[in-house]
Amino acid sequence: MKIKLNRRAMIAMGVAAPALLRTSWARAASELRVMAWQGYADDDWVKEFQEQTGITAQVVFIGTDDEIWAKIKGSEGKDFDVFAVNTAQLQRYIDGGLTTPHDLAKLPNQKNVLPRFQDLAQIKGIMRDGKVHAIPFCFDSIGLIYDKAKVSPAPDSFTILWDPKYKGKVLAYDNGEHNFSFTALTLGFPDPFNLSAEQMGQIKAKLSELKQNVLSFYTTPDEALQLYKSNDVALIWANYGQQQVKAMKDAGADIGYVNPKEGALAWLDTWAMTSGVQDKDAAEAWVNFLLQKKIGEQLSERTGFGNTVAETGSANPNDKLVWLEFVEDPTKRSDLWNEVKAQP
Amino acid sequence: MLFVGDRQAKGWRIAISVLAYGLPFLFIVAPLLSFLTYSFFWVEGGQMHYDLTWRNYSRFFTDAIFIPVLWQTCLLCLAVAVLAALLGYPVAFRLATLSGRRKYILLMLVLVPLLMSYIIKIYAIRSILGGNGFLNRFLVWANLIDQPLTLFVFNLNAVLLTLTVLLIPFAILPIFLSLERIPKNLIEASTDLGASNWQTFCRVILPLSLPGVVTAASFVFVLAIGDFLTPQMVGGPNGFTFGRIIYSQFGAAFNWPFGAALSVILALVMSVVIALGRRFERQT
Numbered sequence: 001m002k003i004k005l006n007r008r009a010m011i012a013m014g015v016a017a018p019a020l021l022r023t024s025w026a027r028a029a030s031e032l033r034v035m036a037w038q039g040y041a042d043d044d045w046v047k048e049f050q051e052q053t054g055i056t057a058q059v060v061f062i063g064t065d066d067e068i069w070a071k072i073k074g075s076e077g078k079d080f081d082v083f084a085v086n087t088a089q090l091q092r093y094i095d096g097g098l099t100t101p102h103d104l105a106k107l108p109n110q111k112n113v114l115p116r117f118q119d120l121a122q123i124k125g126i127m128r129d130g131k132v133h134a135i136p137f138c139f140d141s142i143g144l145i146y147d148k149a150k151v152s153p154a155p156d157s158f159t160i161l162w163d164p165k166y167k168g169k170v171l172a173y174d175n176g177e178h179n180f181s182f183t184a185l186t187l188g189f190p191d192p193f194n195l196s197a198e199q200m201g202q203i204k205a206k207l208s209e210l211k212q213n214v215l216s217f218y219t220t221p222d223e224a225l226q227l228y229k230s231n232d233v234a235l236i237w238a239n240y241g242q243q244q245v246k247a248m249k250d251a252g253a254d255i256g257y258v259n260p261k262e263g264a265l266a267w268l269d270t271w272a273m274t275s276g277v278q279d280k281d282a283a284e285a286w287v288n289f290l291l292q293k294k295i296g297e298q299l300s301e302r303t304g305f306g307n308t309v310a311e312t313g314s315a316n317p318n319d320k321l322v323w324l325e326f327v328e329d330p331t332k333r334s335d336l337w338n339e340v341k342a343q344p
Numbered sequence: 345m346l347f348v349g350d351r352q353a354k355g356w357r358i359a360i361s362v363l364a365y366g367l368p369f370l371f372i373v374a375p376l377l378s379f380l381t382y383s384f385f386w387v388e389g390g391q392m393h394y395d396l397t398w399r400n401y402s403r404f405f406t407d408a409i410f411i412p413v414l415w416q417t418c419l420l421c422l423a424v425a426v427l428a429a430l431l432g433y434p435v436a437f438r439l440a441t442l443s444g445r446r447k448y449i450l451l452m453l454v455l456v457p458l459l460m461s462y463i464i465k466i467y468a469i470r471s472i473l474g475g476n477g478f479l480n481r482f483l484v485w486a487n488l489i490d491q492p493l494t495l496f497v498f499n500l501n502a503v504l505l506t507l508t509v510l511l512i513p514f515a516i517l518p519i520f521l522s523l524e525r526i527p528k529n530l531i532e533a534s535t536d537l538g539a540s541n542w543q544t545f546c547r548v549i550l551p552l553s554l555p556g557v558v559t560a561a562s563f564v565f566v567l568a569i570g571d572f573l574t575p576q577m578v579g580g581p582n583g584f585t586f587g588r589i590i591y592s593q594f595g596a597a598f599n600w601p602f603g604a605a606l607s608v609i610l611a612l613v614m615s616v617v618i619a620l621g622r623r624f625e626r627q628t
Contacts, residue, residue, distance in 0.1 A: 168475075168494065174576075215475075216498045216580040223577075226467065230474030231497065331387060331599050338592055341584045342409040 032282045034059045035068060035083035037269065039303040040138065040290075049289050055282045065089050072098055077274035082283040084137065087125040087268045088324050094133050100273040101131035106284040109291035109309075110135060115317065117308040124323055126270060134270035135287050140241040140305045140314050141266040141321055142178065143259040145248065150234040158186040158260045161235060162206075167213050169234040171224055174217035176337025177330050178239065178265060183207055185262045185322060192265075193325040200336060207340045217341075221247055228253065242304040242314055257313060263320040383605035387598065400605035410589070410606070417586040418613065420500060421568040424507045425515075425561040431508070432515030432560060439516070440523035454516050462510070466577045469506050473497060473578065498580025506578050507568045514567060515560040522556020523549070555625040562621035566614045586610060 041059040126134045183203045184192035218224040221240045271287045296309035306314030384396040472478045480492035534544040572587030593603030
């Protein structure tokens with residue numbers, strides 16, 4: 001996700017700063033300091049939250065994972081109460097003691113989430129030592145986009161990317177890390193984020209085969225769309241998931257989206273409380289508020305991403321999603337990926 | 345005010361010298377030195393180590409992929425340089441023979457593409473070259489071919505073509521300048537002595553403009569070999585070049601030291617090409 005502060009957010013912050021000064025010495029407890037991605041704390045939600053609970057959420061929007069880390073780690077968790085973070089990134093916050101576990105009794109709405117998110121112990125990375133360090137909120141999968149006119153019936157497996165029938169009609173993503181992970185899933189390796197040297201060798205050979213089928217490797221959604229428009233493209237490994245689907249449909253493409261049966265990689269953003277949380281109840285009220293069905297639907301409608309409460313195009317109920325984790329050695333994967341690309 | 349007194353004038357001179365030497369040092373030499381220094385650090389498991397080592401350079405020579413890719417890239421850029429010089433020469437020649445306002449209007453037209461963003465030009469070329477791109481649609485429409493050609497779709501040919509198109513202005517300018525510098529009386533003398541136009545061109549103009557051609561070719565070569573964006577955008581799976589390897593070291597691989605070492609090697613290749621070009625110029 002790369003969303004920068006927009007004008008609305010800037011204005012909101014400008015208005016919020018004096019308000020913070022005024023109220024902070026009168027009613028300190030009713031302030032909640034939120035750090036979020038754009039789209040995770042929209043103005044109408046903040047307003048409604050205040051009407052319902054009397055708590056004013058002061059939202060700061062961030063643009064990169066590193067920015068979250070700099071702000072949370074920089075103040076040792078004291079500058080914010082609650083923040084949005086993905087499950088892979090979350091680990092270093094838990095390691096550093098920068099989070100406060102959630103009390104599920106304070107989050108009644110978590111009982112109504114989609115089956116996939118019901119058992120938090122099943123979601124790798126958010127629990128540690130029996131405590132829930134973060135609550136899933138927003139996600140998207142990295143599945144396959146296919147052109148309905150050219151691929152029929154709809155594909156159900158990543159192996160279709162290797163099908164000689166689609167030679168020169170496949171767009172893949174130019175990134176060693178993800179390509180090794182998804183090929184590991186395709187080959188049936190149990191842990192795609194921790195590969196042995198032997199597994200990496202097998203994947204490298206498999207990716208060299210994939211290269212023969214690929215028209216081009218893309219890096220941005222725009223680029224993929226442009227390639228699709230001016231070439232005969234049947235299949236796209238969709239690194240940007242629903243964002244890409246929406247852009248292509250807006251451009252008039254007749255496409256479908258599937259999460260193949262081997263399991264699709266997926267990112268998952270969560271809400272975590274900082275170690276410096278001032279009013280734990282207020283923070284949990286905020287998370288509970290956002291777990292409403294109405295909010296989830298609005299989130300998906302506005303951003304295109306999946307939410308944890310209402311079903312969306314990101315995934316069907318039975319789709320297998322594999323939450324992204326840090327990989328064993330990104331440098332190694334990138335080197336091997338270069339070798340794949342350098343082969344004739 | 346500048347020359348009020350000796351002491352003040354001296355002060356100004358020192359200040360200007362500091363600027364004249366200081367700015368290039370600060371913005372050119374110092375970054376290059378830091379680059380050079382980085383190339384001796386190393387990375388393991390995503391962690392940068394700051395002790396000095398030759399391992400990045402030895403990896404370049406021992407790993408099987410780097411030298412072939414560099415060699416292939418050099419050949420590609422050589423082809424781009426030759427093509428750009430060959431195509432640029434007639435244009436430069438025509439420019440030099442024009443006079444007055446028409447010359448400068450045409451010169452401006454040649455330079456206009458340089459005002460456009462590089463990315464936009466590549467995107468435009470991509471939609472011309474694609475499988476359903478303008479070129480293929482035109483050829484099919486004109487009944488010259490039945491099936492869209494894949495000759496220029498995301499491979500080294502596409503990189504060659506795109507780089508040549510993008511860099512031709514850089515070839516035209518030096519050739520034009522060298523043609524401009526040829527004294528008119530030499531050409532008149534040649535004609536007076538009974539040489540045909542073709543003979544004048546072959547015996548007088550061409551030899552005298554060769555240094556410009558060499559400058560143009562080495563200029564284009566250096567620009568082409570440093571480019572990673574064009575191969576990335578139109579090279580597809582098989583148009584892999586040295587620039588793309590360097591680029592990947594800074595992004596995905598997070599191996600800055602190795603990327604820096606590869607850049608130093610590339611800079612050496614460029615220096616050799618420039619030196620060869622200059623030597624050739626002096627000989628002629």
